[in-house]
Amino acid sequence: MDVAENVQRARAAYAAGQWVAAREALRRQRRTTALDPDDLALLATCEWWLGDIPASVALAELAFRQQLAAGRVEAAARGALDLALICYTAGEGALGTAWYGRARRALAGHEQCVAHGYLVYIAAVSRLELDGELRVDVAAAGRAAARLSASADRLQDPALQAFADVIAGLAAVLHGHLQHGFDLLDEAMVAVVAGHLPPLWSGDIYCTVLHLCESLGDLVRMRMWTQAMESWVSPLCRTFTYYGVSRVHRLQLSSADGDWDRVEAELGARSQQLAPAHGWVAGEGFRELGDVRRLRGDTAGAETAYAAARELGIDPQPGAALLAAAGGAGGQALAQIHFALGTRRPFEGSRLLLAGVQIALACGAGQDARQFGTRLSEIAARYDTPGLHARNDHARGRLALAVGRYRDAHSHLGRALEVYRAQHYRYGVAEVHELLAETLDHLGEAGAASAERATALAIYRSLGAGPDVARLAESGPVPAGLTARELEVLAAMTAGASNRQVARQLVISEKTVSRHLGNIYRKLDVTSRTAAAAWAHRHGIGD
Structure with a gap:
């Protein structure tokens, strides 16, 4: 040849x-x-x-x-x-x-050529990342986007128009105009899906938006974009960098879903393989793995994963601070939260602030806890996503409980629970059930408190959250001799869920739901869902 x-x-x-x-x-x-x-x-x-x-x-x-x-x-x-x-x-x-x-x-x-547009795009995105949302120069971003749009028309290059939409969309989101911003980002995705951008640049846009969704606590939108990314990479080469990136993002969602066995089995290796090509996503993977290990009581494993995240430039907070607090170093943990908040853009700090409230209350730093709560409320009001409001309600519930405002605590925690359930955030659901149990104890509603505590315990057990299980396992009997899982099924059914919806919510089969309902009917001496729901309402279960 x-x-x-x-x-x-x-x-x-x-x-x-x-x-x-x-x-x-x-x-x-x-x-x-x-x-x-x-x-x-x-x-x-x-x-x-x-x-x-x-x-x-x-x-x-x-x-x-x-x-x-x-x-x-x-x-x-x-x-x-x-x-x-x-x-x-x-x-x-x-x-x-x-x-x-x-x-x-x-x-x-x-x-002037297409490459000039790439220069404009990199400069504009870098400026947005450096400025942060409270100082974002919307006018400058608008000028960059307009320049790219004009170049796209003149040079007939759809990639430049996609870049214009990304810049304008990011600027709008960072300025608090989420709907308009995500509409523009969705427009950019049209070009990505159509293959109008080089894969390297398409993948970077996906990562930028997914990080934005995670920071805003928007798990619903994060699931949607992760699925879109998976559809994009699936016909491509499996050694392709962004195939690995999509797997790490999927495993982050698996962690929220409560599939911690899969996370433990796969995320470390995926992150290690990805590290040479995409260090910051690999670092986020190690941070997530560290969180799962921490919640399962594997302190040494969590520390190893957090160290791997740090080596890749990712600060594993708030997990590292929560690990320190669990080991009795509350003051050190609080200092870590304060330091980390100083290195993050405000909209990226909601998880830190929620953890900060928990840590500060545990070590008696009430003023710090209140300040964290105030900052979190401001972020939730500015960005107005369900996830941020849930984190804020979760924190406000803890704060209200700490000062004896039990009705306020119940209202805040109930709203957080509703969003966490909709987002399939299993550990958050369990945490809120546990806090609701404590709240209801103070309100004198012992039966409902027992049911909430049993529900939290059932979820912790299903996750393998050893330290939480150990803390709640000795909490005493539950109403009518129902098991923790049966109480969880009864609560979901009483809230109006069908057998299929209960199965999906609890990550069990419909056949298992039916078996639990049979046991519930027998223990309550009833013969229908209506009668079981009436009993549950009388005992404050599922309300």
Whole structure:
């Protein structure tokens, strides 16, 4: 096979997404003769698709120099911009900035082209991340978005319009205009799904929005975007960086769902594999794994996972502070929360503030607890997402309970419970049931308190949350001899859930729900759901 034929086959394989075949053909050709700079760039991209990031970066650097020397300025600049993003996502911020600078210098004085739009996009997104939401320059973001839209029209490049929508959408969300902002981000997704953006840049947009959803406590929207990302990556190569990213995000949601066995079995390995290519998502994976291990009582395992997160530049808070508090170091834990809050943008601090209220109350720092609660209320009011309101109600419930405002506590906790259930946040549901039990004890409603405590215990047991189970296991008998799981089924049924809905809510089969209902009827000496619900209402279960 002659040189021209081999290269043509390599290019055809590349165009068809046959990365292994393209790589082997290009490698074979490179062993006998120098590759054209553009073909060298193709080989670099093949290595990226196949997960060999160091080889990809080395080849891309060589291609950049050769393209620049050959006068292929735009191709060289696009390669440098890709390298900038690869370095940023790998956690090499300084190197990413250096490659961005090379691209900017290469394009200086060059006629306007698509690569100029990528420069504008990176600069605008970086500025939004540095400014934070309380100082976000909406006008500057608007000018950048308008410039990109004009370039998209002039150059007929839909990727630039998608970038414009992302910038405008992020600015709107950070300024507190969530509906408008997410509408714009959804518009950007149209271009991503249609394949109008290079995969590297599409994946980065997905990650940006998913991080936003998680920070805002919007698990519903996070599930939707994670599913969209999975649909996008599923037909692509499994060594593709963003396949690993999508798995880590899915496992974060599995953690919320209560599938901690899956998290323990898979998340550590996934995060380790992803670390060279996407350090900050890998770090978030280790942080999540540390949280699950902490809640299961595996202190050493949690510390190991948190250390891995730190090595990748992710501060594993509030989990590390909660671990310290559980070990008796309340003052140290409180100091960790204060320090972490100083390093986060305000909208990213809701989980820290909720944990801070818990830690501060436990170590008698009432003023700190109240200040944390006030800050969390301000964030919830500004961004107005169900998840943030739930975290705020959870915190306000703890604060009200601590000062004897039991009716207020009951109202706040009831609202938090409703959202946590809708979001399928199992551990949060259990925590709130436990707090409701304490609240109802103070209100003199012993039967309802016992039911709430039993429900919390049942969820903790299903999760494998050993320390919580140990704390509640000796709480005493439950009404009518019902088991904790039977009380949980009865409460859900009394709230109006069908057998199927109960099964989905408790992550059990419909057959198991039916068996529990049979036991409930027998123990209560009733023969219908209506009679069982009436008994539950009389005893404050499910109200």
